Amino acid sequence: MVAKVRAPGFYRAGLMAALGVAFAAGLVALVRSTSELHPVFKGAAVTQVALIAAPLFFLVGLGAFDYWFYWASGRPTRPEDHSGHGARSWRDYFRVNTDHKVIGIQYTVTSFFFLLVGGLMAMLMRAELAQPGSQFVDANTFNGLFSVHASLLIFLFIIPVFAGLANFVLPLMIGAPDMAFPRLNALSYWLLPIAGLMMLASFFAPGGSFASGWTAYAPLSDTAPLGQSFFTIAVQFAGASSIATALNFLVTIITMRAPGMSFFRMPLLVWANFATSLLVVIATPFIAASQFFVLLDRGLGFNFFNAGHGGDVLMYQHVFWFYSHPAVYIMMLPGFGIISEILAVKSRKPIFGYRMMAFSLLAIVVLGFTVWAHHMFTSGMQAWIRIPMMITTAIIAVPTGIKIFSWLATLWKGVLRLDTPMLFALGFLTMFTLGGISGVMLSMIPFDIHVSDTYFIVAHIHYVLFGGSLFTIFAGVYYWFPKMTGRMFDERLGRIHFWLTFIFFNLTFAPMHVIGIDGMPRRVADYTSNYADWNLIISLASFVLGLSTLVFLYNIVSSWRTGVRAPANPWRGLTLEWQVSSPPPIFNFDSLPTVVGGPYEYGVPGAVHGVFKGGAEVRPTPAGTVAQPSTQ
Amino acid sequence: MRNRPLVQAGLVAVVATALGIALGLGIRWFPEQASTQAHRVDTLYDVLIVASVPMFVLVVTVVLFSVWKFRMRPGEETKDGPPIHGNTRLEVLWTAFPAVLLISLCSYAYVVLTDVERKPAGREMYINVTSQQFAWSFEYPAAATGGQPMQSTELYLPKDQPVQFKIQSKDVIHAFFVPAFRVQIDAVPGQTTTVRATPSRIGDYPLICAELCGLGHSTMRSTVHVVTPAAFTRWLKSRQAPGLSPSAGPGALAAAGKTVFTGGAGCGGCHTLADAGTSASVGPDLGKTLGADAKRRGKPLDAFIRESITAPNAFLAPGYPSGVMPQNFGSTLSKAQVDGLVAYLTKVTAK
Numbered sequence: 001m002v003a004k005v006r007a008p009g010f011y012r013a014g015l016m017a018a019l020g021v022a023f024a025a026g027l028v029a030l031v032r033s034t035s036e037l038h039p040v041f042k043g044a045a046v047t048q049v050a051l052i053a054a055p056l057f058f059l060v061g062l063g064a065f066d067y068w069f070y071w072a073s074g075r076p077t078r079p080e081d082h083s084g085h086g087a088r089s090w091r092d093y094f095r096v097n098t099d100h101k102v103i104g105i106q107y108t109v110t111s112f113f114f115l116l117v118g119g120l121m122a123m124l125m126r127a128e129l130a131q132p133g134s135q136f137v138d139a140n141t142f143n144g145l146f147s148v149h150a151s152l153l154i155f156l157f158i159i160p161v162f163a164g165l166a167n168f169v170l171p172l173m174i175g176a177p178d179m180a181f182p183r184l185n186a187l188s189y190w191l192l193p194i195a196g197l198m199m200l201a202s203f204f205a206p207g208g209s210f211a212s213g214w215t216a217y218a219p220l221s222d223t224a225p226l227g228q229s230f231f232t233i234a235v236q237f238a239g240a241s242s243i244a245t246a247l248n249f250l251v252t253i254i255t256m257r258a259p260g261m262s263f264f265r266m267p268l269l270v271w272a273n274f275a276t277s278l279l280v281v282i283a284t285p286f287i288a289a290s291q292f293f294v295l296l297d298r299g300l301g302f303n304f305f306n307a308g309h310g311g312d313v314l315m316y317q318h319v320f321w322f323y324s325h326p327a328v329y330i331m332m333l334p335g336f337g338i339i340s341e342i343l344a345v346k347s348r349k350p351i352f353g354y355r356m357m358a359f360s361l362l363a364i365v366v367l368g369f370t371v372w373a374h375h376m377f378t379s380g381m382q383a384w385i386r387i388p389m390m391i392t393t394a395i396i397a398v399p400t401g402i403k404i405f406s407w408l409a410t411l412w413k414g415v416l417r418l419d420t421p422m423l424f425a426l427g428f429l430t431m432f433t434l435g436g437i438s439g440v441m442l443s444m445i446p447f448d449i450h451v452s453d454t455y456f457i458v459a460h461i462h463y464v465l466f467g468g469s470l471f472t473i474f475a476g477v478y479y480w481f482p483k484m485t486g487r488m489f490d491e492r493l494g495r496i497h498f499w500l501t502f503i504f505f506n507l508t509f510a511p512m513h514v515i516g517i518d519g520m521p522r523r524v525a526d527y528t529s530n531y532a533d534w535n536l537i538i539s540l541a542s543f544v545l546g547l548s549t550l551v552f553l554y555n556i557v558s559s560w561r562t563g564v565r566a567p568a569n570p571w572r573g574l575t576l577e578w579q580v581s582s583p584p585p586i587f588n589f590d591s592l593p594t595v596v597g598g599p600y601e602y603g604v605p606g607a608v609h610g611v612f613k614g615g616a617e618v619r620p621t622p623a624g625t626v627a628q629p630s631t632q
Numbered sequence: 633m634r635n636r637p638l639v640q641a642g643l644v645a646v647v648a649t650a651l652g653i654a655l656g657l658g659i660r661w662f663p664e665q666a667s668t669q670a671h672r673v674d675t676l677y678d679v680l681i682v683a684s685v686p687m688f689v690l691v692v693t694v695v696l697f698s699v700w701k702f703r704m705r706p707g708e709e710t711k712d713g714p715p716i717h718g719n720t721r722l723e724v725l726w727t728a729f730p731a732v733l734l735i736s737l738c739s740y741a742y743v744v745l746t747d748v749e750r751k752p753a754g755r756e757m758y759i760n761v762t763s764q765q766f767a768w769s770f771e772y773p774a775a776a777t778g779g780q781p782m783q784s785t786e787l788y789l790p791k792d793q794p795v796q797f798k799i800q801s802k803d804v805i806h807a808f809f810v811p812a813f814r815v816q817i818d819a820v821p822g823q824t825t826t827v828r829a830t831p832s833r834i835g836d837y838p839l840i841c842a843e844l845c846g847l848g849h850s851t852m853r854s855t856v857h858v859v860t861p862a863a864f865t866r867w868l869k870s871r872q873a874p875g876l877s878p879s880a881g882p883g884a885l886a887a888a889g890k891t892v893f894t895g896g897a898g899c900g901g902c903h904t905l906a907d908a909g910t911s912a913s914v915g916p917d918l919g920k921t922l923g924a925d926a927k928r929r930g931k932p933l934d935a936f937i938r939e940s941i942t943a944p945n946a947f948l949a950p951g952y953p954s955g956v957m958p959q960n961f962g963s964t965l966s967k968a969q970v971d972g973l974v975a976y977l978t979k980v981t982a983k
Contacts, residue, residue: 134913413714415703440684526850602712607715
């Protein structure tokens, strides 16, 4: 038992978390007694300090910092014997593991868990909104549901699931044995479940969960009950995780590319994650700042957003959106990368205009920082700022348009494999175009003024994040499922999943454009009866949309357990991840590849992307090739 | 035709575009136009539809056409497409054309914006709007009433009279949104925001809080009454008249109070009261709690009700926090309205 508690793991982590709570209580008591504040133990104060301290203590207990502590204290560090690499049983996924492939799966599975939780909350909301009046939940619970729904799906699903997929495939694609900082990678992962569970735990706080939306506008968030602090602090953990992973991607991409892998021979998924990581590293500190302001206002009585004491209410929105608009691209660019991979392979053609595809990503990164105040056209900020923000917002559609048109040209005259990943990719192409078009409409100030904070916004954001991001995530999960698990998924179920999702997604979200322009505000627990018919249709469609996820879950779980063994290269892809076994060997490559050409030279006779030592060339392998021997 | 996929796809796209535009312009998207600003915004939207539909149709047509024409057929399992890497002319075209289109749309939107926000030629009426969780109140300054400034919980506007609303908030951010006017602006603590509208159509239109403001956000609604100038003057006079004469029977007073409860004062936005048919749960259920709470407070029922309206923090119903109910009904409601409310609530809870 003592050995179990001394060794890194969940026992020690639990003990340390308890210590963290005790530390918080002690610190609060010390400060409050020296400041002569009564009572000395104040529940809300202890909770807020514990929310910061306990997770850090927990991570120490889990062993996330062991190596650095050994090094810092001058004790001999344990040389990495790589025994922590790879996963031999499901238990290995519950340990601190430094293998990028294990971390990728940890990330992906964890974020899908939060997708299901967030989706269930949406079902509850739609149940309440099926009819006018109050049926299932009261106003406080309803406000909590949409706030936690959005926060989970943004911070715990879309952003990390892209990091998870890229974690798995990006080092493989550039011919690297792992990420540049494997221990930092493990730490980034373990910050995530902490953030997610903290957001969920807010439902148990006195006064209910945080209920001021994922935007947490001050001063509403300043004065909200204790649950708000759970959001404020959880965002710090999720943000720290994002930043660490983005740094890791940047260093990995810049320093660990295989010989011959110049920037313009990188697959577009790598380009997309390069661009995304730049956004994350530059922008994420701003949301951290905005939430620290709120935390200081709440916990220590600062007056950043208290207008009565010289605070500036609008500043919150500027700082918040300076992150949260680029965050929209953080949630979209990795998806662009996934789509580029899939469309090239499934159309059997090179990506049309590869260089413009890469440059348009960088253009979006730069322009993405110049549009934030288009979220504030009705906020009461200086009127003239609206004009340049309108123009940049409209202009950012140009690089996005370049990508859409180039994808269309990639399809043209190809030989299209219309399997599940491809269907989701094509679904993305059409649905994201709709979301982009409503985005351009929203940039037009007079129209935006009318639809601000209405269901039109709800429709737009879901066309972008569901029809856009989630479709690319499904496409990517199906596409790399054979590589990640070594099994093939059930193609028939995959198609059923696609069509259910595609049809009921549209039935759910398209009518929201109509009721939005008609004046139905968003974030309301109740509405006037003239919107009742549409809301009933939306609710019914959304329930089927929710159920369609069960098809996906069943497919993934049963295929992972008993699916047909996957060959190394089931899609005849040229990029490097398909040139190793499925799943890949522990250190990815038995011999490091040398890259000699572009990643998408389909249709070019004799073209290769990379060669392995010993002369083996990286060529497309026909479908149905016998699986390479398993590494286990 | 058989080998001219571009021509075929083009024909399909033209037909689909025509149908899409007809549909987009045919749908009745907006609520009725009740201000001179409204039709400019609606026309802008029509232009956006006309510009957007071809873009969407283009994408969908190319996708569907590729799926139909270029899908893998049996025997093509190892076939690749032609290695086309790009086409500079095409890429320049699809960069430049959208840029020109978007800049044109922005220019047009800018013109519309300056039009709808321009100071009107005639005399402008100012109305001060105060928002708080979860109610609106309005102050008509002396220039508008022609006499004393007047507080009101109801918003009456004379038709064709340009109005500028000056909006403030007492607590958190709210948003002043009148869909029928196509105007919206946030109410921000610590500053005054303004928005213009010229009502152009007689009728009652919803005023909605569009910015999440807390527990009772979805109940923070009111009505904009656009009336003839003569009716507006009559309303002003009635507001300034002393309360119903004491000779008016308690029945008439209570009936007037019920109108105030469900309409002008917006009590039903937060309170359940079976007799008035309201069912909100931000504050206590008045039909059930007033009698018992008056006993706890040790006051006669009518005095307790009057106190609870004008000084709600003096006694809090058990389980309800202080400061949620606006503190200023004593000034935003006229004396007649408070008298009516007291009479009405006394009557329905005394039973």
